[in-house]
Amino acid sequence: MERIDILLSIVYLLLFPGFLFLFAFSLFTEYLDRKIYARIQRRVGPPFLQPFADLVKLSAKEDIVPEKAEHFMFTAAPLIGLAAIFAAFLYLPIVSTTGLHSFNGDLVVVLYLLTIPTLAMFLGGWYSGNVFGQKGGMRVASLLFSYEIPFFLALLTPALLQGSWKMADITRFEATHPLEFVVSLLGFFIGLIALQGKLERLPFDIPEAETEIVAGPLVEYSGRRLALFRLARDAEMVVGAGLIAVVFLAGPEPILPLEPVYLSWLVAALVFLLKTLFVIFLLILLKSAVARIRTDQMISFAYQWLIPLTLVQIFIAIIVRFFGGI
Amino acid sequence: MKTPGKMLPKIIGFIFRKPVTVRYPKERLTPPATLRGKMKFHLDRCISCGLCARDCPSGACTMHEIEAKKRPVFDLDYCTFCAQCAESCPKDAIEMTAEFELAHYKKGEAIVK
Amino acid sequence: MGYVKLPIGPQHPALKEPENFTITLDGERVVNVDIRIGYIHRGIEKLMETRTYTQNLYLVERICGICSYAHVYNFTQNVEEILGLQIPKRAEYIRTLFLELERLHSHFLWLGVAGHEIGFDTLFMYTWQDREVVQDLLEMISGNRVNYAMNAIGGVRRDVSQEHRKKVLESMDYLEKRAEFYKNVAINEKTILARAENVGILKPQVALRLTAVGPTARASGISVDIRKDDPYASYLDTPFEVITTDTNDVLGRVVVRVLEIVESIKIIRYLMEHLPEGDILKKAPRKIPEGESISHTEAPRGEDIHYLHSNGTEKPDRYKVRTPTLANLPATAEMLKETYLADVPIIVAAIDPCMGCMDRVLLLKDGQEKPGELISGEQLRRYGIKWYAERGWNA
Numbered sequence: 001m002e003r004i005d006i007l008l009s010i011v012y013l014l015l016f017p018g019f020l021f022l023f024a025f026s027l028f029t030e031y032l033d034r035k036i037y038a039r040i041q042r043r044v045g046p047p048f049l050q051p052f053a054d055l056v057k058l059s060a061k062e063d064i065v066p067e068k069a070e071h072f073m074f075t076a077a078p079l080i081g082l083a084a085i086f087a088a089f090l091y092l093p094i095v096s097t098t099g100l101h102s103f104n105g106d107l108v109v110v111l112y113l114l115t116i117p118t119l120a121m122f123l124g125g126w127y128s129g130n131v132f133g134q135k136g137g138m139r140v141a142s143l144l145f146s147y148e149i150p151f152f153l154a155l156l157t158p159a160l161l162q163g164s165w166k167m168a169d170i171t172r173f174e175a176t177h178p179l180e181f182v183v184s185l186l187g188f189f190i191g192l193i194a195l196q197g198k199l200e201r202l203p204f205d206i207p208e209a210e211t212e213i214v215a216g217p218l219v220e221y222s223g224r225r226l227a228l229f230r231l232a233r234d235a236e237m238v239v240g241a242g243l244i245a246v247v248f249l250a251g252p253e254p255i256l257p258l259e260p261v262y263l264s265w266l267v268a269a270l271v272f273l274l275k276t277l278f279v280i281f282l283l284i285l286l287k288s289a290v291a292r293i294r295t296d297q298m299i300s301f302a303y304q305w306l307i308p309l310t311l312v313q314i315f316i317a318i319i320v321r322f323f324g325g326i
Numbered sequence: 327m328k329t330p331g332k333m334l335p336k337i338i339g340f341i342f343r344k345p346v347t348v349r350y351p352k353e354r355l356t357p358p359a360t361l362r363g364k365m366k367f368h369l370d371r372c373i374s375c376g377l378c379a380r381d382c383p384s385g386a387c388t389m390h391e392i393e394a395k396k397r398p399v400f401d402l403d404y405c406t407f408c409a410q411c412a413e414s415c416p417k418d419a420i421e422m423t424a425e426f427e428l429a430h431y432k433k434g435e436a437i438v439k
Numbered sequence: 440m441g442y443v444k445l446p447i448g449p450q451h452p453a454l455k456e457p458e459n460f461t462i463t464l465d466g467e468r469v470v471n472v473d474i475r476i477g478y479i480h481r482g483i484e485k486l487m488e489t490r491t492y493t494q495n496l497y498l499v500e501r502i503c504g505i506c507s508y509a510h511v512y513n514f515t516q517n518v519e520e521i522l523g524l525q526i527p528k529r530a531e532y533i534r535t536l537f538l539e540l541e542r543l544h545s546h547f548l549w550l551g552v553a554g555h556e557i558g559f560d561t562l563f564m565y566t567w568q569d570r571e572v573v574q575d576l577l578e579m580i581s582g583n584r585v586n587y588a589m590n591a592i593g594g595v596r597r598d599v600s601q602e603h604r605k606k607v608l609e610s611m612d613y614l615e616k617r618a619e620f621y622k623n624v625a626i627n628e629k630t631i632l633a634r635a636e637n638v639g640i641l642k643p644q645v646a647l648r649l650t651a652v653g654p655t656a657r658a659s660g661i662s663v664d665i666r667k668d669d670p671y672a673s674y675l676d677t678p679f680e681v682i683t684t685d686t687n688d689v690l691g692r693v694v695v696r697v698l699e700i701v702e703s704i705k706i707i708r709y710l711m712e713h714l715p716e717g718d719i720l721k722k723a724p725r726k727i728p729e730g731e732s733i734s735h736t737e738a739p740r741g742e743d744i745h746y747l748h749s750n751g752t753e754k755p756d757r758y759k760v761r762t763p764t765l766a767n768l769p770a771t772a773e774m775l776k777e778t779y780l781a782d783v784p785i786i787v788a789a790i791d792p793c794m795g796c797m798d799r800v801l802l803l804k805d806g807q808e809k810p811g812e813l814i815s816g817e818q819l820r821r822y823g824i825k826w827y828a829e830r831g832w833n834a
Contacts, residue, residue, distance in 0.1 A: 040337055041564035042346040131445055135464075135780075202558055203330070203630050211453040211556045211784040213445075289334040291630040292558030294781040295467055332628040333561065336620075346568055358575075360597075362582035383494035408497045408588040413596060422582065 017094040017269060019086060025273075026234035027051040032277070033237075033284055040288045051234070055227050063223030068129025077127070078221070078228035081120030085235040088113035092242050093251050094272050095265040097168045105165040110243055111152055117236050118144055118198065121207070124229070125217025136216020139207040139295060140200075146302030147197030147204070150190050153310040155247050157187040160317045167246055175253035183320055187313045188248045190306055192282055195240045197298070199233065202287035206295055238276065241283065245275035361424040362409045365400060365438055371419035372397050378411035378420060387411050392439070402428055402436035442470060445780070449478045453556060453784035456794035460787065464780055472775040472783075474768060477801035479794060487758045492518055492592060492727060495755065500586045502760060503796040505548060507586045508541045509738035510760070510796075513745035515590045516671065519723075520732040521749055522592075527718045528673075530594035535672040536607075536710050537581070537589055538736070539703045543614065544573040545739035546696045546703075549791045550621060553693065556784040557634045562624065569617045572610050579603060594720035604711050611704045611711075618700040625693045635690035639774040639786035642687060651770040652763050653741020654699065655790045657683045658691035665737035672736075676713070677706045692789045725753050738763055740791045757816065764790065765797035 012018055030051040038045030065071055088110045091099040099106070118140060125137030159165055161180055162173040174180050181188070197204040208216040218229060245251055252268035293301070348355060357363070374396040379389045386404035389396055398411070398420075412420040430436050443464045449457035457478040463471040483502055487495050499514040500507045512534060519526060547570035554562030574584050580603050581587035589595055599607075625631060641651065646659040656663050664681040666674040682698040684691040727749040735744045741763030750756040767790040774786050814822070 036341060039341045039343075039345060041561050042340050042343075042568060043564065044345045044347050044349055131443060135443070135445065202560075205558060206781070209558065209781065211558070212781050214452055285334065285338070286331075288561055289331045289337065289628075290559065291554070291562075291628070291634050292781075293630055293633050294779055296779065297633050328627050328629050328632060330629040333565075333624055337561070337565075358579045358582075360579060360582045362588070381491070381493045383490065383497040406497060406586070406588075407583065408586070409582065409596075410493065410497065410588070413591070414493075 013090070018090065022086065022089050022235055022238060023231070026231060026238050027055065029238050029241075029280055030234045032280065036281070036284045037288055055231065058227035058230070059224050061223040063225060064220075066129055066220050069220060070127035070129070073123055073127040074220075075225065077120045077124030078225045078232060080123075081117035082228050082232040082235065084113045084116035084120070085232055085239055089235070089239050089242075091167070092239065092246055093167055093171060094242075095252065095269050097171060097253070097255060099167070102166060102168045107155070107159060107165050107167050107170070107247070110167075110239075111155060114198070114236065114240060114243070115144075115148060117232050118148075120232075121200075121217050121229075124221065125207075125219075128217070128220035130220045132213045132215075132219045133217050135213050136207045136219065139213075140217060142295065143197065143204070143206060143298060146299045147194040147306075150302060150306040150310045151194035151198060153307075153314060154187040154190040154194060155243070157184045157313050157317045158247050160314065161321060163321070167251070171246060171251045171253045174248075174250035181248060181250075183316060184248060184313065186309060186316070188244070190310050190313065191244050191248065192279070192286065194306065195244060196283055196286050197302075198240060199237055199283070201283065203290040203293050204298055205292055206298060209292060237280065237283070241279035242272070242276045244279050245272065249275045249279075251275065357424050357426060359424055361426060362407045362422045364402065364423055364425040364428055365405075365409075365412065366421045366423050367398065367400070367438055368419045368421070369395075369397065371417045373417055373419075375416065377414040377416065381410050381414040383408060383410060397439075400438040401434065402438065403433055441465075447783060453787065454794070455552075456792075458792075458794045458798075460775075460783070462775075462780065462783060467779050467781070469775055469778050469780060469783065472772055474772055475801070476768070476794070476798055478798070480798040480800050481795065484758050484760060487755055489754065491725070491753045492755065493725070495758075496590060496592070497586070497588060499758075500588065503738075503762065503793050504585055505545050505793060506541060506738040506740060506743070506796075508537050508589070509736050509743050510745070511590045512538060512672070513734045513736055513743060514747070515592055516734040516736075517732040517745055517747040518592050518727060518749075520734065521727055521730040521747070522723060524593055524721060524723060526594050526721055528715045529598075529717045530719045530721075531673045532710050532714050533595045533599055533719065534590065535674065535677070536599065536707060537577070537587060538672060539706050539710070540573055540577055542703050542739045543700060543707075544570050544577070545791075546700050547573065549696060549739075549788075550693070552791075553689075553785060553788050556788045557631070559631065562621075566621065569614060572614060576607055576610055579606065591720060591723075593723035594718070596720070598719050599711075599714065604714065607707065607711050611708055615701065615704050618697060618704065621700075622694070622697045625690070625697060631693075632690065634782075634785060635693060636686075636688060638689045638782050639778065639789055640687050641770055641774050645773055646770060649769040649773060650766050651741075652766045653737070653739075653791075654692055654695045655741065655767050655770060657681070658695045659687045660685040663742075665735055665742055669735070671734075673710070677709045679706050689785055689789045726751065727753075727755075740764060740793060741766060760796075762793065762796040764793045765799070767792070768797070 014020060031046065031048060035045040065074055091106045091110050093099050122137045122140040125133040125140060158170050158180065161183065162170050164170065200207055218226060221229060252272040255268050256264055258264035258267060376389050378398050379387045384404045384406045386401050387398050390399045409422050412422055428436055445462045445464055447460040447462055448454045449459050459475040461473040462469055483498060487498055490498060495514065496511060500511045502510045547566045551563040551566035577587055578584045580599055581589045581597055589597060641659050643659045643661055646656050646661055651659065652663065660683050662681050662683050667681050679702045682695050682702060684694050729749060729751040731748040733746045735742055743763055744761040746759040747755055748757040771787060771790055775783060778786060
């Protein structure tokens with residue numbers, strides 16, 4: 001019996017819905033991102049396997065560590081980022097109400113793990129020894145708090161409403177109380193905007209601003225390391241969108257008690273996928289018709305609009321809870 | 327009102343519409359018949375005056391003695407497709423066609439005689 | 440962390456052509472800008488002295504890839520001036536049509552580039568899609584898309600048929616709607632406003648002092664337009680207005696260009712509806728008598744000045760070009776002061792720079808600019824011969 005458990009855990013960890021699944025889904029998301037963006041712009045867009053082909057091609061390219069770069073940190077940065085994302089993914093409930101492991105406070109752990117790729121980006125840029133990379137790294141670091149605080153606070157709203165820091169409880173609660181989504185609607189959109197900032201996509205792609213600082217922190221990266229960074233970026237999008245889907249849209253719930261149990265897992269995963277894709281679709285729309293804003297504008301936007309609105313949302317949540325909940 | 331994403335409502339429908347660009351080798355746009363493409367040379371009309379070679383701004387058109395007749399040879403590697411040669415020719419022996427796909431592998435492969 | 444020197448260029452994604460802007464930064468703020476040109480000097484003026492006037496028609500077109508027609512127009516105007524040749528009225532109208540079509544496609548292109556500089560790639564894709572409509576018209580009439588090879592000395596080489604006229608008028612209806620759409624986007628899209636409003640300020644007095652030209656000057660409220668100030672081609676016949684704004688910023692430059700698109704459409708409509716009948720080409724001699732002439736036109740980017748000195752042979756003796764970008768560069772250095780790093784690309788792009796057209800040779804000694812010496816043409820010729828002989832090359 002124990003043996004089967006271990007085997008299942010390994011399958012969960014490596015194949016489905018573990019690393020391989022995340023890998024494939026991340027590439028698929030990149031494809032969708034590029035394709036829909038292209039279609040909005042009335043272009044044809046890339047073929048289905050293009051993101052995978054890009055990854056393979058990049059991996060085969062020459063990998064250069066600049067002489068001025070700090071070798072260890074330069075190499076470690078993409079790995080740290082990718083590892084954090086993959087670790088965060090395991091906590092998301094996908095096939096059942098719990099992830100690989102569920103405990104009170106797993107929401108906070110995922111939120112923390114999602115911050116690490118940003119730090120990896122900063123470190124990679126800072127230690128690349130290139131003035132564009134350092135400038136980009138500085139921008140990453142200075143923007144960190146402008147989206148991280150609203151993201152944290154917005155995602156904690158449902159937890160406040162329900163009174164638990166456990167994702168399994170939150171999804172359960174949401175599945176039984178659909179009105180909860182209406183109460184936390186504001187938080188949902190704030191979460192989306194903050195996630196866009198976290199992923200450094202338009203209009204917040206300030207650290208990478210191609211026409212200003214070339215590629216920012218990634219300017220010296222090439223070959224395998226660049227491929228890892230790009231994969232980490234795609235995976236971050238999946239995990240970030242998945243987290244929003246779990247926290248606001250009840251993730252894989254409602255779970256149907258089907259026989260055999262595998263079937264119910266599959267249906268749950270499908271529901272989760274659809275919700276994640278919906279969030280990703282909104283993210284793509286968000287980037288398709290805006291210009292990049294400036295660092296100072298983003299910071300003032302965050303402190304003048306995002307954070308006060310998040311506080312309003314939390315206030316609403318507290319009031320609703322005070323008057324007996326939903 | 328001044329809002330971000332002003333264009334979005336107008337363009338969101340394009341997701342499901344056919345794109346404007348085409349996948350080139352599979353689909354082709356037809357150029358207008360007036361295009362100045364690869365030239366066509368009518369040997370029978372040529373009077374060997376050499377005006378085309380004299381006016382060519384890029385040295386693509388040069389006079390050569392072939393089969394006991396002086397006649398122009400066009401090297402498309404140098405040609406800028408201005409059609410000055412066709413203009414200068416007093417006998418209309420040079421004609422521009424709409425053929426524009428002139429890629430080739432080696433220098434000197436695209437020669438019009 | 441103190442001041443950082445950031446080299447924008449010679450190779451940088453914000454610049455489509457290699458020039459160097461060394462920017463001294465205090466955090467994100469620009470402290471000082473050092474503009475250095477001379478990376479793509481191509482020696483076209485010198486090369487023109489070795490070619491006949493007919494051949495030069497096609498060389499002068501290649502000064503610029505966008506405003507090629509303004510250059511070739513200037514060249515033919517110069518030659519015709521020396522010859523004393525009055526070209527047919529129909530040819531004059533067709534030339535004006537090309538000048539305006541070129542302004543249309545140049546302004547659409549610029550809108551897209553400006554969008555790209557501030558990360559608005561969707562705008563970029565849409566404007567370039569509309570630019571394609573203009574390019575198709577140019578291709579249909581002239582047979583070429585970029586360097587139209589349309590002018591001959593004494594007229595134009597191809598006629599505009601009845602069918603072409605209909606097509607042009609149809610396209611103008613479409614483009615007018617699009618221009619309206621872009622105007623709405625430009626003045627209502629919050630993210631564009633955030634990046635364009637009060638950015639790259641150029642006060643009218645400063646613009647005058649630093650000789651800004653074209654849309655850059657017009658956005659500072661200076662009503663300068665060669666089409667009105669010194670009408671050439673058939674601008675005297677056509678009704679149009681000079682567009683100015685008084686915002687002095689990048690947004691003003693966007694608005695000026697979008698409204699100029701509308702004006703151009705009006706001009707083209709007028710030209711197509713009032714196209715006179717008649718010849719399109721007058722025969723011109725190959726040898727141009729001795730004389731000199733200066734010609735200026737309103738290229739899409741501003742005033743474009745050409746000078747020609749002929750010596751009675753088939754080839755020009757001296758040819759000199761001053762393109763609008765060179766006139767706008769000093770103003771750019773002024774606009775870049777006290778801005779953010781993020782604003783540098785859009786401010787540079789806002790003058791619609793065409794570096795290849797304007798580039799000059801810069802002599803450097805120990806990394807510093809050498810003070811210039813004035814030498815005569817004959818001395819320069821001898822210097823050239825000596826320079827080549829020293830290296831064992833054939834002059």
